[in-house]
Amino acid sequence: xxxxxxxxxxxxxxxxxxxxSFMFCSLQNDYNFLETNVSVEASLTTSQVKxxxxxxxxxxxxxxxxxxxxxxxxKNAVKNFQKKNGLTADGIVGKKTAAALGMSLxxxxxxxxxxxxxxxxxLAKCIHAEARGEPYTGQVAIGAVILNRVSSSKFPNTISGVxxxxxxxxxxxxxxxxxxxxxxxxxxxxxxxxxxxxxxxALYYYNPKxxxxxxxxxxxxxxTIGNHKFAI
Amino acid sequence: xxxxxxxILVVLTIVLSTLTIFLACYVGTINKxxxxxxxxxxxxYEHCVLALSDEMxxxxxxxxxxxxxxxxxxxEKYLTQIVxxxxxxxxxxxxxxxxHNLFTNTYKFVNQLGGYAFSLTEKLGGGNEISLEDKNNIxxxxxxxxxxxxxxxxxxxxxxxxxxxxxxxxTKNNTRNNFGDNFKNLCDDSVQYPSLIYDGPFSDxxxxxxxxxxxxxxxxxxxxxxxxxxxxxxFDVNFAGETCSKDFCTYNFELKKDDVSGFVQITKKGxxxxxxxxxxxxxxxxKSVVECEFLAQEFAxxxxxxxxxxxxxxxxxxxxxxxxxxxxxxxVFYPDMIKIKICRQTGDVIGLEAQSWAxxxxxxxxxxxxxxxxxxxxxxxxxxxxxxxxxxxxxxxxLGEKLCWEFKCYFDDAIxxxxxxxxxxxxxxxxxxxETEDGSLxx
Numbered sequence: 001x002x003x004x005x006x007x008x009x010x011x012x013x014x015x016x017x018x019x020x021s022f023m024f025c026s027l028q029n030d031y032n033f034l035e036t037n038v039s040v041e042a043s044l045t046t047s048q049v050k051x052x053x054x055x056x057x058x059x060x061x062x063x064x065x066x067x068x069x070x071x072x073x074x075k076n077a078v079k080n081f082q083k084k085n086g087l088t089a090d091g092i093v094g095k096k097t098a099a100a101l102g103m104s105l106x107x108x109x110x111x112x113x114x115x116x117x118x119x120x121x122x123l124a125k126c127i128h129a130e131a132r133g134e135p136y137t138g139q140v141a142i143g144a145v146i147l148n149r150v151s152s153s154k155f156p157n158t159i160s161g162v163x164x165x166x167x168x169x170x171x172x173x174x175x176x177x178x179x180x181x182x183x184x185x186x187x188x189x190x191x192x193x194x195x196x197x198x199x200x201x202a203l204y205y206y207n208p209k210x211x212x213x214x215x216x217x218x219x220x221x222x223x224t225i226g227n228h229k230f231a232i
Numbered sequence: 233x234x235x236x237x238x239x240i241l242v243v244l245t246i247v248l249s250t251l252t253i254f255l256a257c258y259v260g261t262i263n264k265x266x267x268x269x270x271x272x273x274x275x276x277y278e279h280c281v282l283a284l285s286d287e288m289x290x291x292x293x294x295x296x297x298x299x300x301x302x303x304x305x306x307x308e309k310y311l312t313q314i315v316x317x318x319x320x321x322x323x324x325x326x327x328x329x330x331x332h333n334l335f336t337n338t339y340k341f342v343n344q345l346g347g348y349a350f351s352l353t354e355k356l357g358g359g360n361e362i363s364l365e366d367k368n369n370i371x372x373x374x375x376x377x378x379x380x381x382x383x384x385x386x387x388x389x390x391x392x393x394x395x396x397x398x399x400x401x402x403t404k405n406n407t408r409n410n411f412g413d414n415f416k417n418l419c420d421d422s423v424q425y426p427s428l429i430y431d432g433p434f435s436d437x438x439x440x441x442x443x444x445x446x447x448x449x450x451x452x453x454x455x456x457x458x459x460x461x462x463x464x465x466x467f468d469v470n471f472a473g474e475t476c477s478k479d480f481c482t483y484n485f486e487l488k489k490d491d492v493s494g495f496v497q498i499t500k501k502g503x504x505x506x507x508x509x510x511x512x513x514x515x516x517x518x519k520s521v522v523e524c525e526f527l528a529q530e531f532a533x534x535x536x537x538x539x540x541x542x543x544x545x546x547x548x549x550x551x552x553x554x555x556x557x558x559x560x561x562x563x564v565f566y567p568d569m570i571k572i573k574i575c576r577q578t579g580d581v582i583g584l585e586a587q588s589w590a591x592x593x594x595x596x597x598x599x600x601x602x603x604x605x606x607x608x609x610x611x612x613x614x615x616x617x618x619x620x621x622x623x624x625x626x627x628x629x630x631l632g633e634k635l636c637w638e639f640k641c642y643f644d645d646a647i648x649x650x651x652x653x654x655x656x657x658x659x660x661x662x663x664x665x666x667e668t669e670d671g672s673l674x675x
Binding site (some may be wrong): 072073117137140153154155157165166167184188190191194195196197201202 | 319322323325326327328329330331332333336339340343344347473474475476477478479480482484493495497506507509510511512514515516517546548549550553571573583585587588668
């Protein structure tokens, strides 16, 4: 009798564990499809960086100049501040760090063109999501592909239209577009907006090691930079 | 012992049953939320299909009215409607969940139709009439728009019936997109769309620009490398392949010095340094914008861009982007432009971009304006205060290059640049200086 009960117990526990695992796994897959991986950090404007530098300088965390550039010194000062205040010491001024600093992350748009700033930010996000780890020239090239599409009659006419066109970029499909871009991606976005295009007109790019679409392989390749072939 | 085991079994059963019930409730809640997202997404796609169908209907009607209208004012009205409808249609097209390669021709048709309609409104606005060739084009466009309209009407009927777009999309293992199949008749390469040549946005003539600034014998790889080594003597230079696009063929080289790396592209024909780029890693500012402009000018001269002057600088804080243009006889040729990027910490030139120069620079003839600066100034809006003026040549997407008087003006707390045609006094362009976090932009 004891053996039967013990065996039954084991079966019930095993069944319960399998059922729970199955439910959580399938839910995770479905939820990832719809859930956005939203970073809580906001992109700092130059005036916000100056505010951060001024505050940290006043409190003795920062000894550099208040120049609006978020360099290594500023980042280290932010990390020290975060450690002292029980925050995650990642060197990034997100909502919690901003609150501890006593500042708002809402950007001041009094005299600025918000659509231009938004375009660069969105372009940087896409470059970071699609090409982090690629050579700098490769990142600029991806920014240029997006802008070439905007100018082309065969694609949407805005940066957001091109980036968010369904199935255009895997980083949009899987939510990586919502990761906070690094400085390299920002620099690449600015260069692309200022006309740098190492591909001279490419509208497509793919990684030959991972691309499976026969259609993309049929495109004429203009140049290979890093892991990507750029084509038209 | 038996009683203890029974108790344990009962307790465990109760605990597991409770946990199972909670888990089931949680799963039920999540599923409900997922269904809600799915319905919202499906409704969004349905809206795009229905809006697109509506827009193509209206485009078809406007084209029909245009083809029979004989009065300039009414023609302008229908053309303006078509421009607006095409803009909305391309926006709705861009939101549909279909692979882009299935759509290319339809996209091109909508964008070019809008660009063509825009160029016709400019034509009518300049006092001209719609020509016989334009009327024939409109009839051809009407045939294509009717075809698209009919297909979209069928699709609209489908989505209004018991059809879920989301359920018919590509599955996770990349099987066929059943929803995309509904566009087969529009996406087939055998479907003929009229070829449109006009001076306006998205026209084939604009997308197929002539390269005027490159000539001479083609360089070999070795010659190109030798030139790059001479110009960038402080770096180790390594060949990094070629780029060959419709307009430019270049030899590419990687530059390396300690932990600094860069990329240079030199044209095979014309041996022009078309592009040079290094990442900006400045962490502090030591150079002023004026100092950077001086350094940019020096670099342009060194690389052979003779006769250029700095005409605009964008202070992007850790670097400066300088625009330099060809200047002759006191006239600034804006189409002949290069861009140079300078690091504000080291003063190094870390970028050069010369596509506009390659497309447009030729030996320029002497130009004389038909009207004086004083006469052109009379054409300005009376509420603006003029700060400075000069003669220049500006690029125009629709009309080619134009000799203009450029007036830098102040109005309502903002700076404007107004371009008055130096031959006929027409206002060609107005640009506004917009202050952004990345410096001053002209928009």
